[in-house]
Amino acid sequence: MPAERRKRLLATVHRVIRTDPSRVAPTQALPVIDDTVSAKILDLAMRVGDAMFAVGASAHEVTFAITRITDAYHLHGVQVDVTYNSITASHHRGDDDARPITLLRVVRAASPDHAKLQRLQALTVEIVEGLELDAARAAFREIRRTPFLYRPSVVVLSRALLAVGVALMFDASPIIVLLSFVAALCAALAQAGLARLRVPSFFSQIAGAFVTTIVALVVAALGTAGIEPFVDIRPSIIVASGIVLMLAGLTVVGAAQDAIDGFALTAGGRILDLTLQTIGVVLGILIGLEFARVLGFGITTPIDAIPFGPLPVQLGGAAIVAIAVALFNGAGLRTIVVSAVLGLIAIVGYDGMLRLGVHESAASAVGALLASFAGTLVAHRFHVPSVAVTTAAIVPLVPGLSVFRGLLGLMQSDGTADALLVGIGPLISAAAIGIALAAGASLGLYLGTPVRATLTSVTRSRARVRR
Known part of the structure; x- marks a missing residue:
């Protein structure tokens, strides 16, 4: 091979392997800012x-x-x-x-x-x-300087409305729906009063859960005494609605998102805050149950989990819950409508997975994933915060009844292994559902973001072609 040809070949290999400094664009001068x-x-x-x-x-x-x-x-x-x-x-x-x-x-x-x-x-x-x-x-x-969009009375009523939506999802009778509203209203008023006194939210959670539990225990006592219309009603739904109310404002999605994004300190702080708020709810319920035990009355532990009602009833309750969450989070009309639609998507996905025989926690993850993915796609188009509509959409799937069944089973256990499993089982199931909701919602955000960017790019390209 001639020497000149070898040099050209070596130069070509060199260019393929290494960059040529002479071909690098010169650094642009940045504007000087004092x-x-x-x-x-x-x-x-x-x-x-x-x-x-x-x-x-x-x-x-x-x-x-x-x-x-x-x-x-x-x-x-x-x-x-x-x-x-x-x-x-x-x-x-x-x-x-x-x-x-x-x-x-x-x-x-x-x-x-x-x-x-x-x-x-x-x-x-x-x-x-x-x-x-x-x-x-x-x-x-x-x-x-813009104040909160709604007056305090609207916030309190919307929080009570959330309990109505949860009770409807269980296909509860009108009297239970009304009692759930009353119990949630009392809890919301108690929390609002404590907030004005600048009481830490941990104690506010205890107070709200305690008030809800006491109302349910009073209803159970009236039913046991044979007083109409409290006979043969399920007071556990009242407490479950209150638990969802207490947990609706927690930043589950935000904490999971920060952890995945690599903001360990922020995620750790939010997870600790979430844990404390949840412990506050647990303590409030336990205090209420112990108070009732001392007075000599209580609630019978449900043997089996109470399932959701028919799909149309679930959809109606989920829409009410999503609207209520959007209201007390200060969302505008457009965000409220989007939240309600995404809440319906989450329930449809959840119910569809259950019909296929999928475990409840996995079905919750799929419902949250679908709502979060759809929310990410429409949030930019409708100019609404994706975190707002995602949070409102997954609240209907919060396992309030499982938490209460577990706590009630632990309180009424006799210390044997079988009795303890009656309480621990539902609590483990509730924890699994909570983790699944956070994971599904976070995954939906991350899957939806690149798809949204691609759709936006395609839309802009078509607009340029038309011009």
Whole structure:
């Protein structure tokens, strides 16, 4: 082989294996932003992220929003760290003499407000599309001052309405539906009063569960005494409705999403908070049952789990539950409608899996997966927060009755292995369903995100072709 040909062959192999520095595009000059403007950009991004985190956004969504805002104003390379109750952002321009700008914000309160979250997401989009910095800061101040969408009385009534939806899903009689509403209303009023007194939510959960249990025990005592119309009714449904009410506001989806996204501290904090709130519900029920035992009356432990009613009844109850959850989370009309539809999708998927002989926990995961996947696809199109509609859709599948059956079985056990299994079995089943709901909802979010991006890209391509 001639020497010249060997050189060309070696040069070709070299180009295939290694990059050619001469072919790399030169680094573009970044716009020079002074410290004052940089601080304003970081401050705006941090405030938007703080507000989003406080009203229910995940750590990943907050991080993404902050970096989108800073990149939109040509402040690139910002490092963001989100933990359970604080957000830190730092920017270093890379010059040896330039000092980094670092800001820290503490998230002092976390209360879902999905209407405000929707407006914050819309503001982020406007900033990316070219909204000026001063106009963005003014728009954020307006959003921050926006009060909660509904009055406290509407929030309390919507929480009581949730119990009605749960009772309907069990195909309960009208008297049980009414009693479930009364018990949930009393619990919601008790929790609202404690919230005004700034009592920690852990004790508020105990109080709400205790009130619900006492109402159910009173109903059971009246039925045992032969007083109409309380004879032959199932007070366990009343407590189950109250348990779903107590657990409806927990950030199960957010905690699972943060754990999968790699935000270990945030996920750990949310999981610990979720665990404490659940323990509060358990303690409230146990205190109520012990109080009734001391007074000499109680509730008979159901031998078998009470199944949901016919599919049309389930759909009606699930829609009411989803609407109620959206209401007390401060959602607007569009989000409420989407939440109701996704709640129906979750029940259809759940019921379909049960008809195929799938275990209840796996069926719950499939229902949550379908609702979450569909919610991710429609959330961007209808300009609603995906976390809002997903949370509302999976609440009808929360295993309130299994929790109560397990606790009641443990309280009334005689210490033998068989008696303990009567209580432990339903609790294990409830835990499995809870994990399945979180996993299914998180998986739906992750499967739906790339599909949504692909559909959006195809839609834009077709629009460009038409033009």
